[in-house]
Amino acid sequence: MKPPSENHDLIRWLDGEMTAAERAAFDAELKADPALAREAEEMRSLSASLRTHLPAEMKVPHADFFNSQIQMRIAQMDMADARPKPASFLDSLIALFRQPWLATASVAAVAVAGFFLLVPAGGDSAHSLILSSYAPGRGVETSTYHDAAADATVLMLEGLEEVPADRKISGISVHRSETEPEVAATTLFDAAGSPLLVISRDAAGQPLFLRNNPRG
Amino acid sequence: MPAPAATDLGEVSDVDLVKRSQAGDMRAFDTLVTKYRGRIYAMTYHLIQNETEAWDLAQEAFIKAWRALPNFKQDAAFYTWLYRIAHNVTYDWLRKKKIQGDGEFDDERTEHRVAAGAEATPKGDAAPDMALRNAELGQRIQDAIARLSPDHRQVIILREVEGLAYEEIASLVPCSLGTVMSRLFYARKKLQEILQDVYETTL
Structure with missing residues (x-):
């Protein structure tokens, strides 16, 4: 034509x-x-x-998560800029959480961070309380329970896409946490007493993850 | 634990929010994100027609903006500057998709699935039958836009959605004014062709 x-x-x-x-x-x-x-x-x-x-403005799906993830990624980049170091287990874990098939899990991690900010100093997990959970995937349901035998709070994600067979998944073993009300921060420690992660809130009340370097 | 006392930043000007952000105030930057996320997301969504990718690209644009803020001299409006970043992020993504040769943006493609969750900001109440017709027409238009080549889709979005003048489009793309007019002409002819049955009944 x-x-x-x-x-x-x-x-x-x-x-x-x-x-x-x-x-x-x-x-x-x-x-x-x-x-x-x-x-x-x-x-x-x-x-x-x-x-x-063709509207010039559209509702952003999961708008609150949109904002909080931007802040989290910026904080991660700032930390990486400030303290360059070889990749650690935690880097791998963060990268893992950013895989598309684990997007919902990363959201749940944010939700759990909210929990850690609210537990009393000393981190008695027997009295743990998940205030809310949030999953962007329509088919994914989140729930939590306390496992007394493991002395851990377990986050359940029902309806996630199948994890690729070549992925080896393991969690962080958090032995205890300490909350410092003065600076509104919670530090997670491993079994050896080394700090794994510092969780705080920014001025907007959004979760902020700051990696602590156990090797100094 | 109570959240720190916060002042309402909703009424603070962009100029002040940018200054605070440049000083490292994440809360000020978060206010800018909230203010412009809907417009940036709409732009990325219209250009790539995929809800998940558009969401990621809009985020990428804000993160790049944060990183580039120290160099932003405020010689243009913040949104204009942000829009250019978002446009470049999105168009780089489109170029990569094109290089990968998956054919997703082929003009001759006859099928396209628009994300089911895509949702436009509601614009008032319409009678149910009228609302349904509008929704159907909206879907047809989204489908038609998705069938344009990236170059044609880009100029149509910049002109019809963003309302940019030819010179602004030429500067943003970048290309000549003649190319802008040529692409607009062919994009509209293509849309007319795709939507022929719609306009046969309405005109």
Whole structure:
């Protein structure tokens, strides 16, 4: 099919890019040419539909998570800039959480961080309380329970996509936590007493993850 | 533990929010994110027609903006500057997709699935039958936009959604004014062709 010949005047008329004189001349041309007038009207109608049905602003899905993840990623980058070091287990874990199939799990981690900020100093997990959980995936349900034998709070994610077979998953073994109310921060320690992660809130009340380097 | 006392930043000007952000105030930057996330997400979504990727790219744009803030001299409006970053992030992504040759953005493609969860900001109440017709037309238009090439889709979005002038589009893309007009002409002709049945019944 032969492509339509370009008519830049028509486009400029439609988009208001003509001078007053050019517009007057083109209006006269439209009156004299019914085919051109019909073409102009069709394009004008199309433009009106596009403006109506392509909104300049849309609701962002999971908007709160959108903001908090930006802050978390910025904090991670700032930490990496400030203290460059070889990749550790925690780096791998953070990278793991950013895999698409674990997006929901990373969200749950944020939800759990909210819990850690609220537990009393001393971290008695027998009295742990998950205030809320949040999953962006429509088919994913989150729940938690306290496992007395393991002395741990377990986060359950039902409905996640199947994890690829080549991925080896393991968790962080958090032995205890300490909360410092003065600086609104909770530090997680491993069994050897080395700090794994510092969790705090930024000025907007969003979770902030700060990695502590056990090797100094 | 109570959250720190906070002042409402909603009424603070962009200029002040940017200054605070440049001084390292994440809360001020978070206010800017909240203010512009809907517009940036709409732009990325219209350009790539995929909810998840658009969400990620919009985030990427804000993160790049944060990193570049120290060099932002406020010689342009913050949104204009942010929009350019978001546009470049999105168009780089489109270029990579094109190089990968998955054919997703082929003009000749006849099928496209728009994300089911895509949701436009509601614009008032319409009668149910009218609302349904509007929703159907909106879906048809989204499908038609998705069938344009990235270059054609880009100029249509910049012109019809963002309302940019030809010179602004030429500067942003970048390309010549003639190329802008040419792409707009062919993009509209293509949309007319795809939506022919719609306009046969409405015109």
